[in-house]
Amino acid sequence: MPSHSAPIDRATGKALDAWLRGFAARVRVPLSAAVAAGTLGGLLIVAQAWLLARVVDGVAMRGLGLDGCWPWLVGLLAVFAGRAAVSALTDAIAFEAGARVALDVRATVIDHIAALGPCFTRGARTGELATAAVDGVENLRRYYDGYLPGTALAAAVPVAILAFVVPQDWISGAVMVLTAPLIPLFMVLIGKGAEALNRRQWRQLARMSAQFFDTIEGLTTLKLFDASRREVEVVAATAEDYRLRTMAVLRVAFLSSLMLEFFATVSIAMVAVYVGFRLYFGEMHFLPGFFVLLLAPEFFRPLRNMGTQYHARMEAIGSAEAIVALLGTEPPAAAWGDAELPTGAPLEIVFETVSFGYAPDAPVIHDVGFRIARGERVALVGPSGAGKTTLGQLLLGFAQPDAGRIAIDGLDLRTLSRAAWLRRVAWLPQRPTLFHGTLRGNLLLARPDATPAELDRALAAAGADAFIAALPHGLDTAVGDRGQGLSGGEIQRIALARVFLADADIVVLDEASAGLDADTAALVTRSIAALSPGRIVLVIAHRLDTIREVDRVLVIEDGRVVERGRPGELMARGSRFAGMVGILEGADA
Incomplete structure (x- = not known):
């Protein structure tokens, strides 16, 4: 089994990504449906921004009362309801895809452990096997219902928003295009540092689970030799080590989130300042300017979400490494044929x-x-x-x-x-x-x-x-x-x-x-x-x-x-x- 503390080399990382995406092919239809639904949600965001801009423009700039804005207000209510329904549908479809893959992987892992047989399990730690089949597979589920749809939407939704921003103000669109790559770039740079931390945390979780299971199994012996308190201290030390490793991962994750939010906020501010000056000098009408300003945060939202989901990818890579190593163990009883013994044979x-x-x-x-x-x-x-x-x-x-x-x-x-x-x-x-x-x-x-x-x-x-x-x-x-x-x-x-x-x-x-x-x-x-x-x-x-x-x-x-x-x-x-x-x-x- 490969080391779980050294960083994964590029070839291994690509191989694990390919293995994960191989399972994604089994749920291509629901994943595509989730992305399509998410993209529809992005289009509804555009419609919401346009209707809201029309209402504010009508009331603030043209002096219309609510009577004159009611068609837009009704449209807003319909868009709000549509966004809620589409968001729920997107989450449901993505979860179904992730749960289906998790079920397939867990069945594959359990079937493989059964194929390896007692000769393998007698030398393996039950807690580590259980962690791989339960927690490890759960990490994979988040890869399929979070990271993959999030990555696709991070490409599809900003492009859809740009298609409406550029005709209104191409310079604002250019600012968005130039600043958007900073978010995934820093996400990857910071994520590389968290990769080894995630793997060490995963390995420590497997060891802690195995040790806890061994403690429960041997509780009678520990009591007999009055060693239960010492074992509790060992388990507590292991749990504390796991806590420290988890906090190290979270520190990197929070730093990553901080950097992503910083660049997204700066980018939005640049668009806002630019639009504000153009409005001030009369170079832009209020309606398109306010419309672009409303869409700026929504343009960067999928990119920020992808930063959060990138952490799920790192967890999945760590879990996949352990699961692939387990599945790579050759079953000792793999060679079986299809011959049948006749009924009533002498059986020697x-x-x-x-x-x-x-x-x-x-x-x-x-x-x-x-x-x-x-x-x-x-x-x-x-x-x-x-x-x-x-x-x-x-x-x-x-x-x-x-x-x-x-x-x-x-x-x-x-x-x-x-x-x-x-x-x-x-x-x-x-x-x-x-x-x-x-x-x-x-x-x-x-x-x-x-x-x-x-x-x-x-x-x-x-x-x-x-x-x-x-x-x-x-x-x-x-x-x-x-x-x-x-x-x-x-x-x-x-x-x-x-x-x-x-x-x-x-x-x-x-x-x-x-x-x-x-x-x-x-x-x-x-x-x-x-x-x-x-x-x-x-x-x-x-x-x-x-x-x-x-x-x-x-x-x-x-x-x-x-x-x-x-x-x-x-x-x-x-x-x-x-x-x-x-x-x-x-x-x-």
């Missing part, structure tokens, strides 16, 4: 000299090979960090081997349809995730079309029916994020019921009974035994009772299979596995 899994690493120079799995047939229960055992979970993730398709292949009935896993393969596999991790919502909604993730009877059978098979029945609202009971409100054993049984409901041919159990009390672990183990017949079950095991239920054991050390065989045979010959069992027996005693 073969790992053929598979090697894999999360980084090119740090392999985790080395030349692993084994075979599992339908109906077999195979346990992967070994010390923590040996690569057991990685093998499970490779089988699930969360990552692809760097070398070798995983064959399913002779077909390379990478040639299968991703959606079809995920319907054939189920996963029960050590810490399953329940999402905010109802228990029913969490179960239906496995099969949205499941009937109430199928839900009841899955709950009974997982041993979850009793505690569900005791809940006041049953399956419609609401749970918080990550199953808040349920015990660890209850969460595990709901997740196991989800596996039963999926009715998958291949089930990967990643230390499914770890961290549970003995009774709950025994219940989960019995439910897993009931799940096994006719399926391939790959168990990543740390508990002795789980290992005893399997047909074969693969001992993994340093990413290699160092032993394999039936549990009884390995125990009989005094193997590494026997030593592990001895340790587990001591732990369970």
Whole structure:
């Protein structure tokens, strides 16, 4: 990922602008409509100035009463109403365009994070990803509903006003044309200094969000070690740093606004002084002079607004840099085909000299090979960090081997349809995730079309029916994020019921009974035994009772299979596995 503190070079800035404008092509019609509506508003400003000049000229210079001016007054009221309606319409269309792009970008970011999979998210900070998908995309929305229409209107409206000013007084028009470029020129010069400040502020916001999320996640540990006050001080220091960076950005923004207002005011004053002298010396009639004078501030208004919107562009560039870097991360599981496994296939899994690493120079799995047939229960055992979970993730398709292949009935896993393969596999991790919502909604993730009877059978098979029945609202009971409100054993049984409901041919159990009390672990183990017949079950095991239920054991050390065989045979010959069992027996005693 590029540095977020150094200024963006011209080529990178152009590339990010091109990326942002690429999304603008998707909403070209509403953006064009917003600009057209804004230009119509500019023409209404001209009409308003003309009618107001006629009223003042009639009353002040020609002695007309209100009776003689009423057609112009009615016209003014109509123009006021038209301007209000056009302004609201312009904002609504621009907001719709920005919101549509924001929705597309956010969906793209979330889809890409999903494609990157657990192998990516386990090494990323959740707070930074959330900041990119929420705050970063919101900054992009302001680029599309503010900066792009504002830039177009800064060109269209002054030209439209000049078309009416020049016929009345070409010298005033020349003054406007000569002074107008000063505003965008100084806007760009000052904006260059704010660019690096914006990027540092954005990066600090991402770090602060990540740190705050980590603090919330680890609050129990912080309380246990009486470190919560120290962590609060760290978060406060980070927030203070963010405040200082924000104030630095705002100082530049206010300086920019001050300079833009200064040059706009000087330009308007020049027009006013020139018109005033010409009126004084009788070189100009009052009506055209007052008309030009009324239009002078409106000529510079879109340019001043563009200065404000230029700040939105800088924020969008900073956010786009982080989002483009995220989208540029190549999904590890990008290679999928469209092959389908025939229904009722034997379903044999073969790992053929598979090697894999999360980084090119740090392999985790080395030349692993084994075979599992339908109906077999195979346990992967070994010390923590040996690569057991990685093998499970490779089988699930969360990552692809760097070398070798995983064959399913002779077909390379990478040639299968991703959606079809995920319907054939189920996963029960050590810490399953329940999402905010109802228990029913969490179960239906496995099969949205499941009937109430199928839900009841899955709950009974997982041993979850009793505690569900005791809940006041049953399956419609609401749970918080990550199953808040349920015990660890209850969460595990709901997740196991989800596996039963999926009715998958291949089930990967990643230390499914770890961290549970003995009774709950025994219940989960019995439910897993009931799940096994006719399926391939790959168990990543740390508990002795789980290992005893399997047909074969693969001992993994340093990413290699160092032993394999039936549990009884390995125990009989005094193997590494026997030593592990001895340790587990001591732990369970």
